Amino acid sequence: MLPGNALLEASLRRFVVSRSFVTSCRQTALNGYRKISQILHPLQSYSKKGHSTNGLQATNTGFSSLALSDAQRRTIYALSTPPGKAGVAVVRISGPDAQDVWRRMVRLYNTNDRGREPRPWKMERCKVVHPESGETLDDGLAVFFKAPRSFTTEDVIELHVHSGRAVISSILSALSCFSACRPAEPGEFTRRAFEGGRLDLTQVEGLKDLIDAETETQRRLALDAAGGVSRARFEDLREGIIKSLAMVEAIIDFSETEDVEEGVFEEARARVIQLRSTIQRYLSDSRRGEILRSGIRLAIFGPPNAGKSSLLNFLAQREAAIVTSVPGTTRDILELSLDIGGLPVIVADTAGLRDTEDLVESIGVERARKMVLGADVALCVLSLPEALHRKDGGERCLKVPPMLEPLITPSTFFLLNKIDLVPSPTDVNGIEFNRSWTVSLSTGFGTKNFLDGFARALRERYDILQDTQSEQPVITHARHRVHLESALRFLEAFLSTAPEDVVLGAEELRYAARAVGRISGAIDVEDVLDSLFREFCIGK
Numbered sequence: 001m002l003p004g005n006a007l008l009e010a011s012l013r014r015f016v017v018s019r020s021f022v023t024s025c026r027q028t029a030l031n032g033y034r035k036i037s038q039i040l041h042p043l044q045s046y047s048k049k050g051h052s053t054n055g056l057q058a059t060n061t062g063f064s065s066l067a068l069s070d071a072q073r074r075t076i077y078a079l080s081t082p083p084g085k086a087g088v089a090v091v092r093i094s095g096p097d098a099q100d101v102w103r104r105m106v107r108l109y110n111t112n113d114r115g116r117e118p119r120p121w122k123m124e125r126c127k128v129v130h131p132e133s134g135e136t137l138d139d140g141l142a143v144f145f146k147a148p149r150s151f152t153t154e155d156v157i158e159l160h161v162h163s164g165r166a167v168i169s170s171i172l173s174a175l176s177c178f179s180a181c182r183p184a185e186p187g188e189f190t191r192r193a194f195e196g197g198r199l200d201l202t203q204v205e206g207l208k209d210l211i212d213a214e215t216e217t218q219r220r221l222a223l224d225a226a227g228g229v230s231r232a233r234f235e236d237l238r239e240g241i242i243k244s245l246a247m248v249e250a251i252i253d254f255s256e257t258e259d260v261e262e263g264v265f266e267e268a269r270a271r272v273i274q275l276r277s278t279i280q281r282y283l284s285d286s287r288r289g290e291i292l293r294s295g296i297r298l299a300i301f302g303p304p305n306a307g308k309s310s311l312l313n314f315l316a317q318r319e320a321a322i323v324t325s326v327p328g329t330t331r332d333i334l335e336l337s338l339d340i341g342g343l344p345v346i347v348a349d350t351a352g353l354r355d356t357e358d359l360v361e362s363i364g365v366e367r368a369r370k371m372v373l374g375a376d377v378a379l380c381v382l383s384l385p386e387a388l389h390r391k392d393g394g395e396r397c398l399k400v401p402p403m404l405e406p407l408i409t410p411s412t413f414f415l416l417n418k419i420d421l422v423p424s425p426t427d428v429n430g431i432e433f434n435r436s437w438t439v440s441l442s443t444g445f446g447t448k449n450f451l452d453g454f455a456r457a458l459r460e461r462y463d464i465l466q467d468t469q470s471e472q473p474v475i476t477h478a479r480h481r482v483h484l485e486s487a488l489r490f491l492e493a494f495l496s497t498a499p500e501d502v503v504l505g506a507e508e509l510r511y512a513a514r515a516v517g518r519i520s521g522a523i524d525v526e527d528v529l530d531s532l533f534r535e536f537c538i539g540k
């Protein structure tokens, strides 16, 4: 906010505080309010000037919100596949001069076809030639995507050539001969797709997550986001808020001169109450979307020598951690990103928990404790037969060392290791419960059962994509949560304003719509409002 904003806001509040004053000077107040709110929201007036065609506008999301001038909007080109030796490389060219590149660099195989315009969305066999010398650079395929039905919404050409260092560099240097073309900046094709309204920010994020996806669940979550599932959810929300805003604006603008239907304010309130509960539902997702995207953080903990590092190695299927018979072998935290049953899990092996005089080990113990407290999932490894305890009645139960007790919660999982050391397997009968498994990591006994059961338990907790009961998480990035929380605050503020303070109430809704809009990059409330307003039924 500008330094003077607090002052302006205070004077705005004083301006509208008296109902009678507002009534007598409604029009003046409204004009004043409109002027003030324009000063308060430089973004709003800015975004009206933005060049984008569908109201989408970049904000604080990594994209610069400055629109490119036409002079800057040149044709761009880049290698779109990883550099290096491979069968195929794709060079992408996007912008107003893409067709000129085709004319001068693509020579179709069929001589009858020479000189004709490219057929859009059709792969064509061709030679790629130098635009000046006419020398053949490679033999390949070319495809022309006609604007706006292309990734960037501009004319796009893809040259599919052989992926070799010399081939690629000869093509890129040939492209540099076009004065209208320049190399693309990182992410610029996607940026143009966003600016052209082809993708919103959640789709851009989804696309990036899809490229980064390492597990099945991540792939599906990202594919949905890239395909516009999140976009639609957030857009619905934003439109709902803007509809309520339109109602409140109608009260401000027309109640003096025309009949505004009875109960319009009440209806707006009712809608906002619904929207509030939708946002609350989205927010109470136990952060599943974010956790799935970044990986479930699993902490393996337990007393020394229980077999924690042996477990990490078993999960990783390699000797990642040092395993010895010396208690206190692991000191620092060792983390690995693994795929457990299709879920992304960041597994942390930690130091065995015990009181120790050793300075280094005690630091490790402290780190272990913090890791367990901060993890999404905690798995406690105990070794048999020590972990067994006979109750007075002779019944067997689990014994957890006192030092571990503060870290155990109702959702802690248990792995009872070293069953091979239990003389009679019947000794462990009855000590397993639904969050514990009995194994021997040395002999492999029970490990498959454990892995299946543990993966199932994780899926039950996190993989809502398989679970038709619960809703798929809408929030996959921390910034979604931040903007939704802020929208929720503005909706609350609207609900607590009195019906007389419609001007302030409208302002809260405007803020709320803008907060949700920041998620997708669509912050221009006014455009949508104008079109809604035209349809809005005023009077009887």
Ligand SMILES: Nc1nc2c(ncn2[C@@H]2O[C@H](COP(=O)(O)OP(=O)(O)OP(=O)(O)O)[C@@H](O)[C@H]2O)c(=O)[nH]1
Binding pocket: 303, 304, 305, 306, 307, 308, 309, 310, 311, 322, 323, 324, 325, 326, 327, 328, 329, 330, 331, 350, 351, 352, 353, 417, 418, 419, 420, 421, 439, 440, 441, 442, 443
């Ligand atoms: N008999 C038997 N020994 C095991 C089993 N699993 C692990 N061990 C042994 O137990 C010892 C300790 O294993 P680690 O994996 O280093 O245990 P840890 O919990 O990581 O120990 P710290 O890092 O020292 O806390 C090693 O000698 C392992 O070979 C098992 O199922 N049965």
Ligand SMILES: [K+]
Binding pocket: 304, 305, 323, 324, 325, 326, 327, 328, 329, 330
């Ligand atoms: K050990």
Ligand SMILES: [Mg+2]
Binding pocket: 308, 309, 310, 321, 322, 329, 330, 349, 350, 352
């Ligand atoms: Mg260890």
